[in-house]
Amino acid sequence: MAATRDKALLTVSHLTKKFGGVMAVHDVSFAVYPGQIVAVIGPNGAGKTTLFNMITAVLPATSGTVQAMGTEITGKRPCDIAALGITRTFQNLQIFKNMTVIENVMTGAHVGMNTNFLWSALRLPSVKREEAATLEKAYRLLTQVGLAHLAYESAATLPYGSQRLLEIARAAAANPKLILLDEPMAGLNPQESRELVRIILQMREAGMTFLFVEHDMETVMSIADNIVVLDFGEKIAEGTPKDIYNDPRVIAAYLGDEEVVV
Template identity: 50%
Template sequence: MALLEIDGIGLSFGGLRAVDNVSLYVNQAEVVSLIGPNGAGKTTIFNILTGIYKIDTGKILFEDKPIHNQIPQDIVKAGIARTFQNIRLFRNMRVIENVLVGSHITAHYGLLETIFRTSRFKQAETENTVNAVHLLKDVGLLNRLHDYAANLPYGEQRKLEIARALATGARLILLDEPAAGMNPQESAELLRFVLSLRDKGYTILMIEHDMNVVMNISDRIYVLDYGKVISQGLPSQVANDPKVIEAYLGSAPNAQNK
């Protein structure tokens, strides 16, 4: 059974068919990439998966339960979290505080318990802090625990944003162009980092324009063009698909050298 299954979804904005009968699946502990030219519908699909847009047709199952057209909070609680192309950290908060923000979506205490700092509140906050420290260790940011997010190098800010997503308890992480703005060294480090998350059992669905990252990190790839899936398969299959070369990769020699 696939962790995530998208079955024939469609979405129109006025007369524009932004997503047209798209189907895909993501298995547990896979890295699946969604690529295509600008305007192909990639980010629209992420916005559908996270409850920002509602679909006109089709269905979406996560862990075999329907999640399409639910509100964002319920989708996060179900186990899906995302990052953004433009990093959205709380820059004037410390690293550990950014991670703790992610954990509060699943808080098991109410407003009054927070105000009066009940034993239930204190226990939950202690557990969240311990979990945050473990996550920061996992992503290699334990030594940055008390630094302000604004003071982290760009690559470490990306890691922190992913750690915050993991703190929600997510089992599926949607990465929106994680290598955007990175130099080759940072991209290589990101590649190793995402693969390490997969090895820990996390599942990744990723939008990415850096073909070196895509071809070296993906278990499978889906290619979108004008809101439709035009190709899918292993990186080697997609890179040599004439439809992909024409729509996105440019030319066969370049595609084969990726």
């Protein structure tokens, strides 16, 4: 058992993505182990989202490999990745605004089903029992993210910060082993960010593993076990928050970024 526990959930090896002449991700390797919270950081345009898109099969890699739970993902579709135990949220929020809050979470439990098919299938008696379990589970996840009291509201009426939490509840509904969060704190106020940190830590306590992109260094330093730093598509450093905080290459990459902004 000990050996199985130590197996990587995700192994990224020499992953590369070229968009025409742009080397968005170049020769990036790292692994994520069960129970870890791993952060991917780096200046804007460093390749973080592209990396997530390759891991979740939204984009094919130019070269290199991704293994999810030991299975090579090349040639798989995004819904296959969810079935393998990896789900994600998006940098630009993607929730179903024409559904209720709880329906949004329930769609996450049915990975690989399109929503029209899902809602017509729900009328069949054969799926009713399973649906009761899905409903219960969705409600439990909403309780976990503090949105249970809004379960039957239209998702469109939620404030932005709550929609971000809803997206995480939906990503968790598929019983994933690993959740990828692309800038989950973007647009949240400090109180909402603290709440999100609490939820992530609580979900990790319950056995979840996270890989997340985040700009807020304080958050990254406080919750990440391991940090992968990208700059211009290359992995320039990897290590604990303490290692990264003192790494001259990382400091240089961020100072460089600030100079561009100023």
